[in-house]
Amino acid sequence: MSDVRGPDPARAALDARVLAWLHEPGALDAPRDDARFSALALELFAFQFARCEPYRRFCEGRGRTPRSVASWREIPPVPTGAFKELELRSFPAERRLHAFRTSGTSTERRGTLWLDTLALYEASLLPSFQAHVLPDLAERPVLLRVLAPSAREAPDSSLSHMFETVLRRLALPGGGFDIRDGRLDVDGLLSGLERARDAGTAVALCGTSFAFVHLMDELAARGRRLALPEGSRVMETGGFKGRSRELGRGELHAAFDAVLGVAPERIVNQYGMTELASQFYDSVLRRPGEPRRKLAPPWTRVRVVDPASGEDVPPGEPGALVIVDLANTGSVQALQTADLGHELDDGFEVLGREPGAEARGCSVAADAMLGATGP
Amino acid sequence: MTVAEIRAALARLETAGKRLRERSAAERLVAVGRVLDAWSDPTSAVRCRLLEQHPAASGLSRPTVAAGLELGLAGWDAAALERLVARELGPPGIRDTLRLEGVSAVVHGGVIPMPSLVDALAPLVLASPVLAKPALRDPVTPRLVAESLAALAPELAGCLELADVRRGDEAALAALLGTARVLVTGSDEAVAAIRRRLAPGSRLLAHGHKLSVAVLGAEPGTDLAEAAERLAVDVALWDQLGCLSPVACFVLGGRARTEAFASALAGALAGRERAWPRGELAAAEAARVASERAEAELRAAAGAGVALHAGPGLAFTVVAEPDAALRPAPLHRFVRVHPVPDPGALADALAPLAPHLAGVALQAAGREAETLRGLARRLGATRIEPFGRLQAAPLDWARDGLGPLAALMDG
Numbered sequence: 001m002s003d004v005r006g007p008d009p010a011r012a013a014l015d016a017r018v019l020a021w022l023h024e025p026g027a028l029d030a031p032r033d034d035a036r037f038s039a040l041a042l043e044l045f046a047f048q049f050a051r052c053e054p055y056r057r058f059c060e061g062r063g064r065t066p067r068s069v070a071s072w073r074e075i076p077p078v079p080t081g082a083f084k085e086l087e088l089r090s091f092p093a094e095r096r097l098h099a100f101r102t103s104g105t106s107t108e109r110r111g112t113l114w115l116d117t118l119a120l121y122e123a124s125l126l127p128s129f130q131a132h133v134l135p136d137l138a139e140r141p142v143l144l145r146v147l148a149p150s151a152r153e154a155p156d157s158s159l160s161h162m163f164e165t166v167l168r169r170l171a172l173p174g175g176g177f178d179i180r181d182g183r184l185d186v187d188g189l190l191s192g193l194e195r196a197r198d199a200g201t202a203v204a205l206c207g208t209s210f211a212f213v214h215l216m217d218e219l220a221a222r223g224r225r226l227a228l229p230e231g232s233r234v235m236e237t238g239g240f241k242g243r244s245r246e247l248g249r250g251e252l253h254a255a256f257d258a259v260l261g262v263a264p265e266r267i268v269n270q271y272g273m274t275e276l277a278s279q280f281y282d283s284v285l286r287r288p289g290e291p292r293r294k295l296a297p298p299w300t301r302v303r304v305v306d307p308a309s310g311e312d313v314p315p316g317e318p319g320a321l322v323i324v325d326l327a328n329t330g331s332v333q334a335l336q337t338a339d340l341g342h343e344l345d346d347g348f349e350v351l352g353r354e355p356g357a358e359a360r361g362c363s364v365a366a367d368a369m370l371g372a373t374g375p
Numbered sequence: 376m377t378v379a380e381i382r383a384a385l386a387r388l389e390t391a392g393k394r395l396r397e398r399s400a401a402e403r404l405v406a407v408g409r410v411l412d413a414w415s416d417p418t419s420a421v422r423c424r425l426l427e428q429h430p431a432a433s434g435l436s437r438p439t440v441a442a443g444l445e446l447g448l449a450g451w452d453a454a455a456l457e458r459l460v461a462r463e464l465g466p467p468g469i470r471d472t473l474r475l476e477g478v479s480a481v482v483h484g485g486v487i488p489m490p491s492l493v494d495a496l497a498p499l500v501l502a503s504p505v506l507a508k509p510a511l512r513d514p515v516t517p518r519l520v521a522e523s524l525a526a527l528a529p530e531l532a533g534c535l536e537l538a539d540v541r542r543g544d545e546a547a548l549a550a551l552l553g554t555a556r557v558l559v560t561g562s563d564e565a566v567a568a569i570r571r572r573l574a575p576g577s578r579l580l581a582h583g584h585k586l587s588v589a590v591l592g593a594e595p596g597t598d599l600a601e602a603a604e605r606l607a608v609d610v611a612l613w614d615q616l617g618c619l620s621p622v623a624c625f626v627l628g629g630r631a632r633t634e635a636f637a638s639a640l641a642g643a644l645a646g647r648e649r650a651w652p653r654g655e656l657a658a659a660e661a662a663r664v665a666s667e668r669a670e671a672e673l674r675a676a677a678g679a680g681v682a683l684h685a686g687p688g689l690a691f692t693v694v695a696e697p698d699a700a701l702r703p704a705p706l707h708r709f710v711r712v713h714p715v716p717d718p719g720a721l722a723d724a725l726a727p728l729a730p731h732l733a734g735v736a737l738q739a740a741g742r743e744a745e746t747l748r749g750l751a752r753r754l755g756a757t758r759i760e761p762f763g764r765l766q767a768a769p770l771d772w773a774r775d776g777l778g779p780l781a782a783l784m785d786g
Contacts, residue, residue, distance in 0.1 A: 061676050086677050122708030125746040137642050202471070307658065307665035308689045318663040338666040351659075 007117040010090035011329055014040075014047060015120060015311055018326050021299050022123040028131045028297060032346075037301060040326050041072035042322060044333050047270070065252050072301060073359060077322045083111030083275050088332050091116045100158035102274045103238075113158070113194045113275050116330050121158075122165045124278045124327040128159035128297050129166050133204055133235045133268055139171070140231060142174035143196045145189060145209025153180070158274045159237065163206065165231060174201075186218045191225060202231030202253040205260065208238040227261035233285060234262045237270035269294075271350050275335055277327035283347060293347035299326040303347050315334030318342045318351055376539050377699040381506075381550040383430055383720050384536045388478045388504040390755065391533040396502045398471035398530060404460055406528035407496050408453025410520070414492060415451040417444070421523050425488060428515045434655035435614055442651055443612045446767045447489045463780040473784060475503035477555025480538075482569060483510040483517060484561030487617050489583070491516040492559050493770065495535060495657075495777040499524075502554040504534040508551060510560075548572060556580065557782070572681040582774055584734035585618035586704070587756075587765060588725065590747055591636060592739025593627035599639045605763030607643035609736050611691075612766045614654050615706045618774075619758060619765050622704035625715045625724065627743075630697070633714040634682055637695035641684030644691040644708060653690050653708055663688045663705040699724035717729055718746050725754055733774070734758035736765040 007015065017040060021027060046066035049056050059065060059076045069075055082088060083102070095116040104109040115121065135140055144167060149157065151164035160177075167175045174196070178189040180192075196203050205228070211233075218223065234256050247255065253264045265284050272295055274277035280294040280302075285294075296302050304319040305312055313319040321341045325335045340351040376384070395403070413419040426444065430437045464470045479498035483491045491510065495517055498505050507517040521535050540547045549572060556578040559569045566581040573579055589598070589606055609621050624640070626633040656664065668685055669692045675681040680697030693710040699715045701724065715721045725732065735751040737744065737759055751759045757773050758765065771778050777785055 042409060054673060057676035057678075058673045061672060077669075078673055079666040081670045082673045085670065085674050087681065164392050307661035308656075310665075320658070320665065336666060336669055337660075338662045340662055 004092075005097045005116070006090050008095050008330070010051070011047065011084060011091065014044060015117070015329050016119060018044075018299065018329060019123055022120065022127070022327065028127055029301075030298060032298060037299070037326070038072050040299075041301075041324060041333065042105055043071065044326060044329060045069060045072075045075045047329075048090045048332055052088060054086050054333060055088060055090075058062045068244070070331065072324055073303060075324060075334045077324075078109065078332050079336045080275050080338070083113060084109040087112070087114055089114045089116075089330055090236070092334070099156055100161065100274045101156040103157075111274060113331055118161075120159075120327045120329055121277045122169075123166060124297065124299070124325075125162050126169055128279055128281060129211075130170070131163070131222055132270075132283075133206070134170070134234065135285050136202075140202055142172060142194070142202050142204050142231075143192070144170075144172045144204045144206065145192060146175075147179060147184065147189075147205070147211035148177060148181045149182070150177040153177075153182075159208070159272075162272075162279070179211065180208075184214050184218065186215065186220035186222075189215070190224070190226075193228065194306060194324060197227070197229050200229050202233070203228045204233050204235065205262075206235040206237075209236050209247070209252060210238070212236055212252065214257070216255050219259055225231070225259055225261075232260075232262055233266040233268060234260065235268045235281075237272060271339075273335075273337070275328075276323060276325050278325045280348075293342065293344040293349055294341075295347045300324060302341075302343075304343055304348065305336075315343050321348070321350070353370050376541075376547060378550045380462045381538055381540070381547055381673050384506055384538065385478055386555065387533060388506055388536060392478060392502070392504045395499070395504060395531065395534050396474055398502070400460075400464075400473070400500075400502075401467065402530055403500055403502060403563075404456065405453075406524075406530045408456050409527045410523045411456055412452050412576075413523055415455075417448075417450050419477045421519055422448075424514060424735045425519055429488065429513065430517075430568065430654070432515050434657075435510050437488060437653045439614060439651040439654060442608075443766065444488065445760075446608075446612065449487070449767065451492075451770045454685055455770040456500070458780065459780065463778045464769065464784075471590065473501065475501040475555070475783060477503060479503045479505050479783075480551050480554040480557045481505055481507045481510060481517075482551075482557065482559040482561065482565075483513065484559070484582075485510055485616065486611055487680055488513065488516040489768065490560055490774070492520060493779050495520045497783055498533055498556075498558075498623065499531055500780060500782055503555070503783075504536075506536055506538050506551060506554065508538045508540055519561070522745070543567060545572075547737065558582075558783075577593070583731075585731050586728065587619050587732070587736065587758075588728070589622045589624040589736035589762065590721065590739065590751070591624060591626045591628075591762075592737075592743045592747060593632075594740045595628075599632075599636050600642070601640065602762055603636060603639035603643040604646070604675035605761070606640060606736060607647045608691045608763045610640075610710055611644060611647035611651055611653075611708055615708050615710075617766060619709065619768060620706070621734075621736050621765065622706065623701070623711045623713060624736075625713050625721055627697060627715055627717065627721070632678075633712055634695045637684060637693050638713040639681060640710065640712065641686070641691070641693040644693065645686060645709075647686040648686060648690045648708075655706055656689060657764045660705070662709055664692065664709055667703055667705045667709060668692050691730075695739065701727060718743075718750055721747070722750050722754070725755070729754045732756050734765050735762070736760060736762050738762045 054115050064076045098115045100113045146163045151160045154160040242248045256262045268282045276302050303322040307320045321339045322335045339346050413421050429440050481494050509517045553574040557579045560582040563583040566583045671683045682695035684693040694711045696713045699713045735756045
């Protein structure tokens with residue numbers, strides 16, 4: 001039996017047009033091209049409607065078909081949680097090449113994004129990462145250290161794959177992963193950072209929020225503080241999900257400043273999710289001096305909607321985030337998140353829940369309890 | 376309140392505590408009983424003020440609060456207190472020997488007045504004055520308790536004060552938590568935060584997050600529409616934010632029966648929505664409900680054996696599930712109805728929730744009812760009641776296995 005895994009030829013022309021955009025030099029700085037986005041989004045909607053049976057039936061249930069949808073804003077978004085329940089792919093099962101899975105405790109269901117190609121995922125992540133985390137790479141060397149496991153150790157982690165791709169494609173000397181066998185290698189990381197400090201090399205320290213908390217707790221236990229060289233920056237992403245004590249965003253950034261010597265204006269938060277090929281980054285390094293906001297790559301659009309009606313809220317008002325990502329050609333391009341945010345200038349802001357915020361009831365969602373009772 | 380203000384309040388309460396301990400148990404009981412008589416009387420001034428002020432603070436609708444208070448406070452009178460004391464503290468001769476030393480700090484949580492009422496009054500029965508930190512979404516109940524004491528129980532004057540501690544004011548919180556004991560109601564996260572800050576020698580009594588479920592037995596003669604009407608009461612009261620609010624219903628008797636009951640429950644919740652409109656939803660809460668609802672819609676479209684019954688807007692949601700597997704419950708009148716083949720499978724399905732199970736609404740008959748009641752007890756449920764009565768917890772309900780006075784005396 002021949003191996004038919006790999007990109008679905010039925011989507012080749014569409015993928016090529018999206019990839020062309022992703023590869024365009026200067027695409028992130030080009031003027032917003034709504035016509036180009038809309039044309040591709042509607043074409044992709046028609047393709048995914050035809051090829052992803054559960055999505056087609058979902059859309060039909062809402063009275064939305066390629067005939068009736070005239071704008072990318074009308075494309076029905078699927079909730080991110082649906083990836084825990086269904087294989088939402090727009091290619092035949094036998095073409096499945098790679099799976100990214102959401103994190104979670106052993107008792108939680110994990111969402112799975114199936115891909116028939118990694119080309120779009122990698123093409124999308126690289127320019128965004130470079131523009132927002134390493135905008136000065138042409139001017140100076142940067143040491144990239146990652147507080148996450150490698151893709152070999154965590155093959156189903158989209159975050160690990162992202163960092164692996166960045167390290168491979170940018171070939172940054174001395175870069176690597178500092179979580180090995182599930183443990184943060186503090187000694188190895190410290191010696192790497194000390195060498196960089198002695199050489200005056202700027203550091204990009206990247207990882208999940210809870211990994212940073214573990215690092216800072218470990219440094220506190222050792223009575224250590226680091227002053228990373230000038231030009232260093234931190235990129236943090238994700239929540240805590242019970243894997244460390246929780247810190248509010250402000251508290252976390254203050255700790256970066258105090259323990260690592262990285263000022264808030266050099267801390268970049270990434271908003272991303274396993275189910276999306278593209279990521280969104282704080283503007284602080286790319287647009288210094290401007291208000292902090294998330295910037296969307298041009299092949300994505302972010303809507304802020306009223307959760308009850310699904311309609312866009314007035315600009316600046318809070319609502320649920322809906323993301324349309326053209327790089328999601330193999331699954332579903334429009335996702336409804338349970339995250340709240342609001343538009344801010346040409347970007348958006350994600351509104352996080354402060355740790356310890358008081359709940360209204362003494363009842364609690366069953367999933368939160370299941371998460372809490374997991375080993 | 377500043378640290379200095381909290382310390383001053385604690386000093387006043389210490390002085391009040393000395394006077395309180397000089398009073399006999401009978402005197403304290405009579406005084407607290409007068410307060411309870413007023414709170415259990417729907418026509419009393421304090422009940423009118425509670426109904427007037429609570430909805431704006433909690434975001435719940437006035438009819439929902441009215442219905443919840445009517446059911447929840449019925450019978451919470453002086454006679455009920457006397458029964459509680461007799462059961463937990465013994466006969467009058469022994470009661471005077473049972474007293475607590477020092478001030479009790481009470482950190483209230485949630486939106487429901489009844490737990491706040493009992494937490495504020497129980498230490499007073501045992502001669503311990505109270506410094507109460509009101510809940511963010513129900514600042515009304517502790518304030519009205521203080522006013523009731525001043526008006527109806529002058530013997531206890533000055534024995535309860537309120538501590539308005541600003542969020543993030545660690546020093547003020549530390550001063551509050553320096554008392555002999557701390558009663559806290561809140562999320563497991565909030566309880567853990569209090570535990571970390573507890574002063575050495577201070578005792579913690581914590582009521583963390585809990586939930587409840589419903590079970591419909593296989594009795595073929597059951598009137599599903601009538602059972603649904605009664606379960607809708609349990610679900611709709613307090614907008615499903617109470618630990619006695621069922622988040623899921625497990626139905627014995629097959630898939631078709633499950634789907635029929637889910638449909639009947641949706642109809643009943645639509646009726647409850649007309650009578651007791653759902654309250655405000657914060658954006659985050661609405662996003663969560665909308666997301667879970669859309670997920671059910673997608674699973675239904677994918678032929679996963681799911682049926683979605685969605686009320687207008689996000690008024691209520693009933694999801695008929697294909698199996699007994701637990702799924703997220705975003706609350707705010709969102710119920711999943713699961714088929715379960717037999718009691719053994721039900722025990723397996725509920726086992727992960729056992730550490731957090733508060734109550735079980737049970738509709739069953741005969742031997743099956745006994746089996747299911749035993750199963751619920753083994754899983755740790757402290758309240759097992761017929762549909763429609765789960766939220767009517769008595770004054771002496773042992774929330775976490777111990778009654779309100781016994782819990783204070785324990786240890």
